Amino acid sequence: MNIFLKTLERDLKMAFRNPSSFLNPLMFFVISISLFPIAISPDAETLMNIAPGIIWVITMLSVLLSLNSLFHYDYDNGILEQIVISHHSLSLVLLAKTTAHWVLSGLPIIILSPLLGITLFLDFKSIYILMLTLCLATPCLSLIGTIGASLVVSIKNSSMLLSLLILPLYIPILIFATSAVSQSQFDLPINGQLYFLGSILIVSLISTPFISAVALRISME
Amino acid sequence: MSKLSINNLSCQRGYNLLFENLSFDLKSGEALRICGQNGSGKTSLLKIIAGLNTPELGSIEFNQSKSNSEKYQLEILYLGHYAALSSELNCIENLEYLTNLSTKLISPNFYNALKEVGLKNYEHDLAGNLSAGQKRRIALSLLFISQSKVWLLDEPFTALDSNGIKIIENQIEKHCAKGGLCILTTHQECNIKSLKEISL
Numbered sequence: 001m002n003i004f005l006k007t008l009e010r011d012l013k014m015a016f017r018n019p020s021s022f023l024n025p026l027m028f029f030v031i032s033i034s035l036f037p038i039a040i041s042p043d044a045e046t047l048m049n050i051a052p053g054i055i056w057v058i059t060m061l062s063v064l065l066s067l068n069s070l071f072h073y074d075y076d077n078g079i080l081e082q083i084v085i086s087h088h089s090l091s092l093v094l095l096a097k098t099t100a101h102w103v104l105s106g107l108p109i110i111i112l113s114p115l116l117g118i119t120l121f122l123d124f125k126s127i128y129i130l131m132l133t134l135c136l137a138t139p140c141l142s143l144i145g146t147i148g149a150s151l152v153v154s155i156k157n158s159s160m161l162l163s164l165l166i167l168p169l170y171i172p173i174l175i176f177a178t179s180a181v182s183q184s185q186f187d188l189p190i191n192g193q194l195y196f197l198g199s200i201l202i203v204s205l206i207s208t209p210f211i212s213a214v215a216l217r218i219s220m221e
Numbered sequence: 222m223s224k225l226s227i228n229n230l231s232c233q234r235g236y237n238l239l240f241e242n243l244s245f246d247l248k249s250g251e252a253l254r255i256c257g258q259n260g261s262g263k264t265s266l267l268k269i270i271a272g273l274n275t276p277e278l279g280s281i282e283f284n285q286s287k288s289n290s291e292k293y294q295l296e297i298l299y300l301g302h303y304a305a306l307s308s309e310l311n312c313i314e315n316l317e318y319l320t321n322l323s324t325k326l327i328s329p330n331f332y333n334a335l336k337e338v339g340l341k342n343y344e345h346d347l348a349g350n351l352s353a354g355q356k357r358r359i360a361l362s363l364l365f366i367s368q369s370k371v372w373l374l375d376e377p378f379t380a381l382d383s384n385g386i387k388i389i390e391n392q393i394e395k396h397c398a399k400g401g402l403c404i405l406t407t408h409q410e411c412n413i414k415s416l417k418e419i420s421l
Contacts, residue, residue, distance in 0.1 A: 002321070003322070006317075006318060006321050007318075010307070010310070010314070013309070013310065013314070014309040014310060017309040017310075018309050073307075074307075076303075077303055077304070077306060077307065078301050078302065078303025078304065079305045079306075079307065081271075081273055081301050081303075082299070082305050082322050082323065083322060085271050085273055085294060085297065085299055085323075086294065086322040086323060087291045087294040087295045088322065220273060220274075221273075221274055221275065
Protein backbone atom coordinates (compact mmCIF):
# COMPACT_ATOMS: atom_id res chain seq x y z
CA MET A 1 0.00 0.00 0.00
CA ASN A 2 2.99 2.23 0.69
CA ILE A 3 4.01 2.15 -2.97
CA PHE A 4 0.45 3.20 -3.95
CA LEU A 5 0.69 6.34 -1.81
CA LYS A 6 4.28 7.07 -2.87
CA THR A 7 3.38 6.80 -6.57
CA LEU A 8 0.28 8.95 -6.11
CA GLU A 9 2.29 11.57 -4.20
CA ARG A 10 5.06 11.57 -6.83
CA ASP A 11 2.69 11.93 -9.79
CA LEU A 12 0.71 14.74 -8.14
CA LYS A 13 3.88 16.55 -7.07
CA MET A 14 5.25 16.35 -10.62
CA ALA A 15 1.98 17.61 -12.10
CA PHE A 16 1.75 20.60 -9.76
CA ARG A 17 5.36 21.56 -10.54
CA ASN A 18 4.57 21.44 -14.27
CA PRO A 19 0.89 22.49 -14.29
CA SER A 20 0.56 22.87 -18.07
CA SER A 21 0.45 19.07 -18.34
CA PHE A 22 -2.97 18.90 -16.68
CA LEU A 23 -4.22 22.47 -17.25
CA ASN A 24 -4.23 22.18 -21.07
CA PRO A 25 -7.01 19.52 -21.23
CA LEU A 26 -8.98 21.48 -18.61
CA MET A 27 -8.67 24.68 -20.62
CA PHE A 28 -9.87 22.73 -23.65
CA PHE A 29 -12.90 21.57 -21.59
CA VAL A 30 -13.83 25.07 -20.41
CA ILE A 31 -13.19 26.87 -23.72
CA SER A 32 -15.02 24.31 -25.91
CA ILE A 33 -18.15 24.33 -23.75
CA SER A 34 -18.25 28.11 -23.48
CA LEU A 35 -18.10 28.39 -27.30
CA PHE A 36 -21.34 26.45 -27.84
CA PRO A 37 -23.74 29.24 -26.77
CA ILE A 38 -21.94 31.58 -29.19
CA ALA A 39 -21.84 29.11 -32.08
CA ILE A 40 -25.31 27.51 -31.82
CA SER A 41 -27.76 29.84 -30.13
CA PRO A 42 -28.02 31.79 -26.90
CA ASP A 43 -31.59 30.49 -26.59
CA ALA A 44 -32.04 28.86 -23.16
CA GLU A 45 -34.31 26.02 -24.31
CA THR A 46 -32.02 24.94 -27.20
CA LEU A 47 -28.94 24.94 -24.99
CA MET A 48 -30.69 23.16 -22.13
CA ASN A 49 -31.67 20.29 -24.46
CA ILE A 50 -28.18 19.73 -25.84
CA ALA A 51 -26.24 20.56 -22.64
CA PRO A 52 -25.90 16.97 -21.27
CA GLY A 53 -24.52 15.74 -24.60
CA ILE A 54 -22.14 18.70 -25.00
CA ILE A 55 -20.71 18.44 -21.48
CA TRP A 56 -20.29 14.69 -21.64
CA VAL A 57 -18.70 14.59 -25.12
CA ILE A 58 -16.23 17.35 -24.21
CA THR A 59 -15.47 15.59 -20.90
CA MET A 60 -14.54 12.43 -22.80
CA LEU A 61 -12.41 14.28 -25.31
CA SER A 62 -10.53 16.20 -22.62
CA VAL A 63 -9.87 12.99 -20.64
CA LEU A 64 -8.67 11.38 -23.87
CA LEU A 65 -6.38 14.34 -24.48
CA SER A 66 -4.75 13.91 -21.07
CA LEU A 67 -4.45 10.11 -21.40
CA ASN A 68 -1.84 10.49 -24.08
CA SER A 69 0.75 11.72 -21.63
CA LEU A 70 -0.11 9.22 -18.86
CA PHE A 71 2.86 6.90 -19.48
CA HIS A 72 4.90 8.53 -22.26
CA TYR A 73 6.99 10.70 -19.94
CA ASP A 74 7.89 7.80 -17.63
CA TYR A 75 8.55 5.56 -20.63
CA ASP A 76 10.96 8.05 -22.23
CA ASN A 77 12.88 8.52 -18.97
CA GLY A 78 13.24 4.84 -18.14
CA ILE A 79 11.13 5.07 -14.97
CA LEU A 80 8.54 2.71 -16.40
CA GLU A 81 11.28 0.04 -16.73
CA GLN A 82 12.00 0.40 -13.02
CA ILE A 83 8.28 0.16 -12.21
CA VAL A 84 7.86 -3.00 -14.31
CA ILE A 85 10.85 -4.83 -12.77
CA SER A 86 9.97 -3.72 -9.24
CA HIS A 87 8.99 -6.42 -6.72
CA HIS A 88 5.81 -4.45 -5.99
CA SER A 89 2.52 -5.30 -7.66
CA LEU A 90 2.45 -3.58 -11.07
CA SER A 91 -1.37 -3.39 -10.87
CA LEU A 92 -1.14 -1.42 -7.63
CA VAL A 93 1.37 1.07 -9.07
CA LEU A 94 -0.81 1.49 -12.18
CA LEU A 95 -3.90 2.00 -10.00
CA ALA A 96 -2.00 4.79 -8.20
CA LYS A 97 -1.09 6.40 -11.54
CA THR A 98 -4.72 6.12 -12.67
CA THR A 99 -5.89 7.71 -9.42
CA ALA A 100 -3.46 10.59 -9.95
CA HIS A 101 -4.78 10.94 -13.52
CA TRP A 102 -8.37 11.11 -12.23
CA VAL A 103 -7.45 13.70 -9.55
CA LEU A 104 -5.87 15.87 -12.26
CA SER A 105 -8.41 15.37 -15.06
CA GLY A 106 -11.75 14.03 -13.75
CA LEU A 107 -11.97 15.79 -10.39
CA PRO A 108 -11.47 19.35 -11.77
CA ILE A 109 -14.15 18.63 -14.39
CA ILE A 110 -16.60 17.60 -11.62
CA ILE A 111 -15.77 20.81 -9.72
CA LEU A 112 -16.15 23.00 -12.83
CA SER A 113 -19.30 21.30 -14.15
CA PRO A 114 -21.88 23.35 -12.12
CA LEU A 115 -20.46 26.57 -13.52
CA LEU A 116 -20.56 25.30 -17.08
CA GLY A 117 -24.01 23.78 -16.48
CA ILE A 118 -25.30 27.23 -15.52
CA THR A 119 -23.83 28.77 -18.72
CA LEU A 120 -25.84 26.16 -20.68
CA PHE A 121 -29.02 26.96 -18.66
CA LEU A 122 -29.24 23.61 -16.85
CA ASP A 123 -31.51 23.72 -13.79
CA PHE A 124 -30.12 22.87 -10.35
CA LYS A 125 -31.57 19.36 -10.26
CA SER A 126 -29.99 18.53 -13.64
CA ILE A 127 -26.67 19.98 -12.48
CA TYR A 128 -26.83 17.75 -9.42
CA ILE A 129 -27.49 14.68 -11.63
CA LEU A 130 -24.74 15.78 -14.02
CA MET A 131 -22.27 15.92 -11.12
CA LEU A 132 -23.46 12.54 -9.89
CA THR A 133 -22.89 10.94 -13.33
CA LEU A 134 -19.48 12.63 -13.57
CA CYS A 135 -18.54 11.30 -10.09
CA LEU A 136 -19.51 7.78 -11.12
CA ALA A 137 -18.15 7.80 -14.65
CA THR A 138 -14.99 9.93 -14.78
CA PRO A 139 -13.05 7.32 -12.73
CA CYS A 140 -14.20 4.75 -15.34
CA LEU A 141 -12.81 6.96 -18.12
CA SER A 142 -9.41 7.05 -16.39
CA LEU A 143 -9.44 3.33 -15.55
CA ILE A 144 -10.43 2.17 -19.04
CA GLY A 145 -8.12 4.76 -20.61
CA THR A 146 -5.16 3.31 -18.70
CA ILE A 147 -5.54 0.06 -20.67
CA GLY A 148 -5.25 1.96 -23.96
CA ALA A 149 -2.35 4.08 -22.70
CA SER A 150 -0.53 0.89 -21.60
CA LEU A 151 -1.01 -0.71 -25.01
CA VAL A 152 0.35 2.22 -27.03
CA VAL A 153 3.11 3.36 -24.66
CA SER A 154 5.97 2.31 -26.93
CA ILE A 155 4.41 3.80 -30.08
CA LYS A 156 5.35 7.36 -31.02
CA ASN A 157 2.50 9.77 -31.93
CA SER A 158 -0.12 7.27 -30.86
CA SER A 159 -2.95 9.68 -30.00
CA MET A 160 -5.09 8.64 -33.00
CA LEU A 161 -4.60 4.93 -32.24
CA LEU A 162 -5.41 5.53 -28.58
CA SER A 163 -8.67 7.28 -29.53
CA LEU A 164 -9.65 4.43 -31.86
CA LEU A 165 -8.95 1.87 -29.14
CA ILE A 166 -10.64 3.65 -26.27
CA LEU A 167 -13.60 5.61 -27.67
CA PRO A 168 -15.72 2.49 -28.45
CA LEU A 169 -15.29 1.42 -24.81
CA TYR A 170 -16.47 4.86 -23.66
CA ILE A 171 -19.75 4.69 -25.63
CA PRO A 172 -21.84 2.80 -23.00
CA ILE A 173 -20.74 5.35 -20.37
CA LEU A 174 -21.72 8.20 -22.70
CA ILE A 175 -25.15 6.67 -23.37
CA PHE A 176 -26.03 6.04 -19.72
CA ALA A 177 -24.62 9.34 -18.43
CA THR A 178 -26.27 11.62 -21.01
CA SER A 179 -29.59 9.79 -20.80
CA ALA A 180 -29.56 10.14 -16.98
CA VAL A 181 -29.10 13.92 -17.20
CA SER A 182 -31.60 14.32 -20.07
CA GLN A 183 -34.29 12.24 -18.34
CA SER A 184 -33.81 14.14 -15.07
CA GLN A 185 -34.76 17.31 -16.95
CA PHE A 186 -38.22 15.78 -17.54
CA ASP A 187 -38.49 14.33 -13.99
CA LEU A 188 -38.25 10.76 -15.32
CA PRO A 189 -36.67 7.99 -13.20
CA ILE A 190 -32.91 7.64 -13.66
CA ASN A 191 -32.10 4.84 -11.21
CA GLY A 192 -31.39 2.36 -14.01
CA GLN A 193 -28.74 4.57 -15.64
CA LEU A 194 -27.06 5.31 -12.30
CA TYR A 195 -26.99 1.60 -11.39
CA PHE A 196 -25.38 0.82 -14.75
CA LEU A 197 -22.76 3.55 -14.27
CA GLY A 198 -22.09 2.26 -10.75
CA SER A 199 -21.64 -1.30 -11.95
CA ILE A 200 -19.33 -0.17 -14.78
CA LEU A 201 -17.25 1.65 -12.13
CA ILE A 202 -17.02 -1.45 -9.90
CA VAL A 203 -16.12 -3.77 -12.78
CA SER A 204 -13.52 -1.26 -14.08
CA LEU A 205 -12.02 -0.81 -10.63
CA ILE A 206 -11.64 -4.55 -10.13
CA SER A 207 -10.46 -5.58 -13.59
CA THR A 208 -8.66 -2.74 -15.36
CA PRO A 209 -5.51 -2.52 -13.15
CA PHE A 210 -4.76 -6.19 -13.93
CA ILE A 211 -5.50 -5.82 -17.65
CA SER A 212 -3.38 -2.64 -17.81
CA ALA A 213 -0.49 -4.44 -16.07
CA VAL A 214 -0.55 -7.27 -18.63
CA ALA A 215 -0.84 -4.75 -21.49
CA LEU A 216 2.09 -2.72 -20.16
CA ARG A 217 4.33 -5.79 -19.79
CA ILE A 218 3.56 -6.73 -23.41
CA SER A 219 4.25 -3.18 -24.64
CA MET A 220 7.55 -2.98 -22.76
CA GLU A 221 8.92 -6.15 -24.45
CA MET B 222 27.54 -18.52 -1.78
CA SER B 223 25.15 -16.83 -4.25
CA LYS B 224 24.96 -17.98 -7.84
CA LEU B 225 23.31 -16.54 -10.93
CA SER B 226 22.73 -19.19 -13.60
CA ILE B 227 21.95 -18.37 -17.22
CA ASN B 228 20.85 -21.53 -19.03
CA ASN B 229 20.62 -21.90 -22.84
CA LEU B 230 19.28 -18.41 -23.40
CA SER B 231 18.16 -17.43 -26.91
CA CYS B 232 16.91 -14.02 -27.95
CA GLN B 233 15.33 -12.87 -31.18
CA ARG B 234 14.28 -9.34 -32.13
CA GLY B 235 12.10 -9.22 -35.21
CA TYR B 236 13.78 -11.52 -37.74
CA ASN B 237 17.22 -11.14 -36.14
CA LEU B 238 18.54 -13.88 -33.90
CA LEU B 239 20.71 -11.91 -31.47
CA PHE B 240 22.17 -14.87 -29.58
CA GLU B 241 21.34 -18.50 -28.92
CA ASN B 242 22.23 -21.20 -26.36
CA LEU B 243 23.99 -18.68 -24.16
CA SER B 244 24.91 -20.23 -20.81
CA PHE B 245 27.10 -19.01 -18.00
CA ASP B 246 27.25 -18.95 -14.22
CA LEU B 247 28.25 -16.01 -12.08
CA LYS B 248 29.19 -16.57 -8.45
CA SER B 249 29.50 -14.25 -5.45
CA GLY B 250 32.26 -11.72 -5.85
CA GLU B 251 32.42 -11.94 -9.65
CA ALA B 252 31.99 -9.11 -12.14
CA LEU B 253 31.24 -9.76 -15.79
CA ARG B 254 31.55 -7.45 -18.76
CA ILE B 255 29.43 -8.20 -21.80
CA CYS B 256 31.25 -7.19 -24.98
CA GLY B 257 29.91 -6.89 -28.47
CA GLN B 258 29.26 -4.56 -31.35
CA ASN B 259 26.29 -2.18 -31.46
CA GLY B 260 23.13 -4.20 -31.95
CA SER B 261 24.67 -7.49 -30.82
CA GLY B 262 22.13 -7.90 -28.00
CA LYS B 263 23.96 -6.63 -24.89
CA THR B 264 21.04 -4.50 -23.69
CA SER B 265 18.55 -7.24 -24.61
CA LEU B 266 20.53 -9.72 -22.51
CA LEU B 267 20.58 -7.36 -19.52
CA LYS B 268 16.83 -6.70 -19.90
CA ILE B 269 16.15 -10.45 -20.00
CA ILE B 270 18.21 -11.00 -16.84
CA ALA B 271 16.42 -8.04 -15.19
CA GLY B 272 13.05 -9.62 -16.03
CA LEU B 273 11.94 -6.85 -18.39
CA ASN B 274 11.98 -9.04 -21.50
CA THR B 275 11.25 -12.72 -21.92
CA PRO B 276 13.73 -14.87 -23.81
CA GLU B 277 12.72 -17.07 -26.76
CA LEU B 278 14.27 -20.04 -24.97
CA GLY B 279 16.19 -20.70 -21.78
CA SER B 280 15.90 -19.81 -18.12
CA ILE B 281 17.56 -17.67 -15.45
CA GLU B 282 17.87 -18.50 -11.77
CA PHE B 283 19.42 -16.75 -8.82
CA ASN B 284 19.90 -19.03 -5.81
CA GLN B 285 17.14 -21.32 -7.14
CA SER B 286 14.70 -18.38 -7.50
CA LYS B 287 13.19 -18.10 -10.98
CA SER B 288 13.47 -14.77 -12.81
CA ASN B 289 9.78 -13.89 -12.45
CA SER B 290 9.60 -14.41 -8.68
CA GLU B 291 9.41 -11.58 -6.11
CA LYS B 292 12.48 -13.00 -4.31
CA TYR B 293 14.49 -12.76 -7.55
CA GLN B 294 13.33 -9.20 -8.30
CA LEU B 295 14.38 -8.06 -4.82
CA GLU B 296 17.94 -9.21 -5.50
CA ILE B 297 18.21 -7.33 -8.81
CA LEU B 298 19.26 -3.74 -9.33
CA TYR B 299 18.97 -2.72 -12.97
CA LEU B 300 20.18 0.63 -14.28
CA GLY B 301 19.36 1.03 -17.95
CA HIS B 302 20.35 3.45 -20.72
CA TYR B 303 18.20 6.18 -19.23
CA ALA B 304 18.79 7.65 -15.79
CA ALA B 305 15.14 6.99 -14.70
CA LEU B 306 14.81 10.48 -13.22
CA SER B 307 11.93 12.95 -13.29
CA SER B 308 12.95 16.50 -14.21
CA GLU B 309 10.32 17.98 -11.86
CA LEU B 310 11.67 16.20 -8.77
CA ASN B 311 14.85 17.00 -6.87
CA CYS B 312 17.71 14.52 -6.35
CA ILE B 313 16.43 13.27 -2.98
CA GLU B 314 12.84 12.86 -4.20
CA ASN B 315 14.02 10.94 -7.26
CA LEU B 316 16.19 8.63 -5.18
CA GLU B 317 13.40 8.13 -2.64
CA TYR B 318 11.01 6.92 -5.33
CA LEU B 319 13.56 4.70 -7.09
CA THR B 320 14.57 3.15 -3.76
CA ASN B 321 10.91 2.54 -2.91
CA LEU B 322 10.53 0.67 -6.18
CA SER B 323 13.65 -1.44 -6.04
CA THR B 324 14.49 -2.22 -2.43
CA LYS B 325 12.97 -2.76 0.99
CA LEU B 326 15.27 -0.33 2.79
CA ILE B 327 13.54 1.63 5.54
CA SER B 328 15.67 4.76 5.91
CA PRO B 329 18.54 4.85 3.43
CA ASN B 330 21.06 7.69 3.65
CA PHE B 331 20.47 9.58 0.41
CA TYR B 332 22.66 12.52 1.44
CA ASN B 333 25.65 10.25 1.92
CA ALA B 334 25.01 8.46 -1.39
CA LEU B 335 24.90 11.78 -3.27
CA LYS B 336 28.05 12.92 -1.47
CA GLU B 337 29.84 9.73 -2.58
CA VAL B 338 29.09 10.48 -6.26
CA GLY B 339 30.21 14.10 -5.90
CA LEU B 340 26.78 15.73 -5.71
CA LYS B 341 27.03 17.25 -2.24
CA ASN B 342 25.01 20.50 -2.09
CA TYR B 343 22.90 19.42 -5.10
CA GLU B 344 20.44 17.40 -2.97
CA HIS B 345 17.51 19.78 -3.41
CA ASP B 346 18.20 20.81 -7.01
CA LEU B 347 15.67 19.70 -9.59
CA ALA B 348 17.03 16.88 -11.76
CA GLY B 349 15.90 18.80 -14.87
CA ASN B 350 18.40 21.59 -14.06
CA LEU B 351 21.43 19.26 -13.89
CA SER B 352 23.82 18.17 -16.66
CA ALA B 353 23.71 14.73 -18.32
CA GLY B 354 26.71 13.57 -16.29
CA GLN B 355 25.19 14.77 -13.02
CA LYS B 356 21.91 13.00 -13.84
CA ARG B 357 23.89 9.83 -14.48
CA ARG B 358 25.59 10.28 -11.10
CA ILE B 359 22.20 10.56 -9.33
CA ALA B 360 21.11 7.26 -10.86
CA LEU B 361 24.45 5.64 -9.99
CA SER B 362 24.21 6.84 -6.39
CA LEU B 363 21.70 3.99 -6.01
CA LEU B 364 24.79 1.74 -5.97
CA PHE B 365 25.68 3.27 -2.60
CA ILE B 366 22.20 2.56 -1.18
CA SER B 367 21.10 -0.70 -2.75
CA GLN B 368 21.28 -3.98 -0.87
CA SER B 369 20.52 -6.01 -3.99
CA LYS B 370 23.02 -8.79 -4.68
CA VAL B 371 22.98 -8.60 -8.48
CA TRP B 372 23.78 -5.34 -10.24
CA LEU B 373 22.93 -5.04 -13.93
CA LEU B 374 24.48 -1.88 -15.35
CA ASP B 375 23.86 -0.91 -18.96
CA GLU B 376 26.53 1.52 -20.13
CA PRO B 377 27.05 2.94 -16.62
CA PHE B 378 29.97 5.18 -17.65
CA THR B 379 28.11 7.12 -20.36
CA ALA B 380 28.42 10.89 -19.80
CA LEU B 381 30.71 10.41 -16.77
CA ASP B 382 34.11 12.09 -16.44
CA SER B 383 37.22 10.08 -15.50
CA ASN B 384 36.74 10.83 -11.80
CA GLY B 385 33.14 9.63 -11.94
CA ILE B 386 34.18 6.43 -13.73
CA LYS B 387 36.76 5.76 -11.01
CA ILE B 388 34.17 6.21 -8.23
CA ILE B 389 31.81 3.73 -9.87
CA GLU B 390 34.60 1.21 -10.60
CA ASN B 391 35.63 1.34 -6.92
CA GLN B 392 32.03 0.83 -5.80
CA ILE B 393 31.64 -2.20 -8.10
CA GLU B 394 34.86 -3.66 -6.64
CA LYS B 395 33.59 -3.08 -3.08
CA HIS B 396 30.25 -4.69 -3.96
CA CYS B 397 32.02 -7.77 -5.36
CA ALA B 398 34.35 -7.91 -2.33
CA LYS B 399 31.23 -8.08 -0.12
CA GLY B 400 29.94 -11.08 -2.10
CA GLY B 401 27.82 -9.27 -4.67
CA LEU B 402 27.64 -9.91 -8.40
CA CYS B 403 27.82 -7.38 -11.23
CA ILE B 404 27.13 -7.60 -14.95
CA LEU B 405 27.85 -4.53 -17.03
CA THR B 406 28.10 -3.45 -20.62
CA THR B 407 30.44 -0.69 -21.72
CA HIS B 408 32.40 0.34 -24.78
CA GLN B 409 34.87 2.23 -22.60
CA GLU B 410 38.03 0.95 -20.92
CA CYS B 411 37.40 -0.09 -17.35
CA ASN B 412 39.77 -1.12 -14.58
CA ILE B 413 37.77 -3.40 -12.35
CA LYS B 414 39.82 -6.11 -10.64
CA SER B 415 39.32 -9.67 -11.95
CA LEU B 416 36.67 -8.58 -14.44
CA LYS B 417 35.46 -11.49 -16.59
CA GLU B 418 34.38 -10.94 -20.16
CA ILE B 419 32.04 -12.62 -22.60
CA SER B 420 31.34 -11.62 -26.19
CA LEU B 421 28.05 -11.71 -28.00
